[in-house]
Amino acid sequence: MSATKFKINADFIAYECITVNELEPLLEKSYKTEGGLFALCSKGSLKTIINHTQYRIRANEMIAIPPECFIQLQATSDDVKIHAVMFSQRLIQNAGMGKNMMDKFHVIGKHYVFSLSEVAFPLCMEMFAFLSHLYNKVGEKMSEAVLQSFLSLMLQGVSELCPEQAKLKETPGSRHFHQYQIFVRMVHEEYAHEHQVVYYAKKMNMQPSALCRLVKKESGHTAMEIINKMLIMDAKTQLRTENAPVKDIALSLGFNNAAFFNKFFKRHTGVTPQMFRNSVR
Numbered sequence: 511m512s513a514t515k516f517k518i519n520a521d522f523i524a525y526e527c528i529t530v531n532e533l534e535p536l537l538e539k540s541y542k543t544e545g546g547l548f549a550l551c552s553k554g555s556l557k558t559i560i561n562h563t564q565y566r567i568r569a570n571e572m573i574a575i576p577p578e579c580f581i582q583l584q585a586t587s588d589d590v591k592i593h594a595v596m597f598s599q600r601l602i603q604n605a606g607m608g609k610n611m612m613d614k615f616h617v618i619g620k621h622y623v624f625s626l627s628e629v630a631f632p633l634c635m636e637m638f639a640f641l642s643h644l645y646n647k648v649g650e651k652m653s654e655a656v657l658q659s660f661l662s663l664m665l666q667g668v669s670e671l672c673p674e675q676a677k678l679k680e681t682p683g684s685r686h687f688h689q690y691q692i693f694v695r696m697v698h699e700e701y702a703h704e705h706q707v708v709y710y711a712k713k714m715n716m717q718p719s720a721l722c723r724l725v726k727k728e729s730g731h732t733a734m735e736i737i738n739k740m741l742i743m744d745a746k747t748q749l750r751t752e753n754a755p756v757k758d759i760a761l762s763l764g765f766n767n768a769a770f771f772n773k774f775f776k777r778h779t780g781v782t783p784q785m786f787r788n789s790v791r
Contacts, residue, residue, distance in 0.1 A: 520650050521601040522657045526642035528592040530554075536583045538750055540743055542698055546597045547575040548664050550638050554590030558583050560622045561694060562731055562739045570631045572624045574668045577602060578695055582743055593638040597661050604654065624671040637667070689714065690728035693721065694736065701740040703764045707733045742778050745771075749787040756783045 533556070555568045559582040560575060567573055575581060577599050626634055641660065644652070696710055704710070710733070711718040725733040741763055748759045760771035760783075775783045 519598075521598045521654065522645065522650075522652065522660065523594075523596045524638070524642040524645035525592075525594045526639055528594060530586050530588055530590050533583060533586050533590065533592070537586075538582070538584065538747060540580065540582045540747055543575055543577055543579045543581060545577055545599045546602055546661070546664075547573070547594065548596070548668065549573040549575075549592050549594040550634055552591045552593060552635060554587035556583065556586040556590055556592070559743070562729070562736050563622075565623050567623055570626050572626060572634060572668065572671070573622060574624065574664075575622060578691065580694070580698055580740070582747075593635070593642065595638060595641050595660075595664060597657070597664075601654065601657055601661065604658070624668060626671070630671075634667070686724050687728050689716075690725055693725060693733065697737055697740055701737055701764075702744065702762065705737055705741070705764060707737070738774075738778060742775065745775060745783065746779075746786065749783055750790050756787075759783070 550572050551567050551569055553569050555566060557564065557566050559565070559580075560573075561579050561581075564584075692714060693710055696713060700709075707722060708718045711721040714721060716724075722733050725731065725736065729736070731739075745759060745763060748754065748762070749756075752759070754762075756772070757768040760768045763771070765771035765774070772782050775781075775786070779786060781789070
């Protein structure tokens with residue numbers, strides 16, 4: 511089992527208020543984004559994993575998730591309210607992904623969550639409300655040029671919140687970050703049967719040590735940590751949502767030995783797979 515593709519079925523979608531009832535079906539499921547997502551938390555909080563790092567998003571914070579990211583929603587407060595704007599991967603690809611826009615995605619893709627000041631928050635709320643109103647009134651009738659303008663505006667607004675904003679003109683999106691994204695994409699697709707860094711390094715025509723340095727520099731995690739986190743997330747999802755025996759889950763994740771899988775899972779979570787399953791049911 512791999513991460514479900516989080517597709518956006520229209521070029522542009524906007525929701526003014528998403529509550530716990532709408533978010534509940536998404537809990538503890540793994541997704542790979544096929545589009546860009548901008549979300550504003552106006553009340554409550556939620557806990558999520560974005561590209562292998564856990565975040566607690568609170569009121570007055572914005573989330574910006576580029577395409578081809580791994581996300582998993584873990585928990586929400588009962589009073590959570592989220593406002594969201596999404597753009598399809600097709601629209602992003604057709605937006606003339608020039609150097610300036612790529613630089614913004616590069617910087618945003620290192621942070622994902624941004625705190626808003628007392629001045630910025632109401633302005634962002636107005637922006638999200640306007641786009642939601644426009645979506646409800648016009649829907650898919652807006653031209654691609656208009657939607658690309660909205661995308662550019664959202665990217666510009668979020669990039670202004672980045673710590674690196676002052677250096678943006680001097681520090682464009684790097685080749686190393688692009689290679690890191692390739693590595694993450696490959697792990698998302700192959701982690702269930704390829705657990706070793708050397709495999710990914712070979713496919714990228716790199717030495718394992720060079721890949722490890724690159725991944726550590728760009729993400730703060732080791733390459734092995736990223737592979738292991740994918741395996742643990744998938745294992746937890748299956749243990750929580752399926753009735754398959756633990757040995758079958760182990761096989762689906764590339765472990766030929768159920769005992770080794772049990773030791774691997776306990777080393778990373780502190781409990782055995784069966785103990786975890788019992789605790790969440």
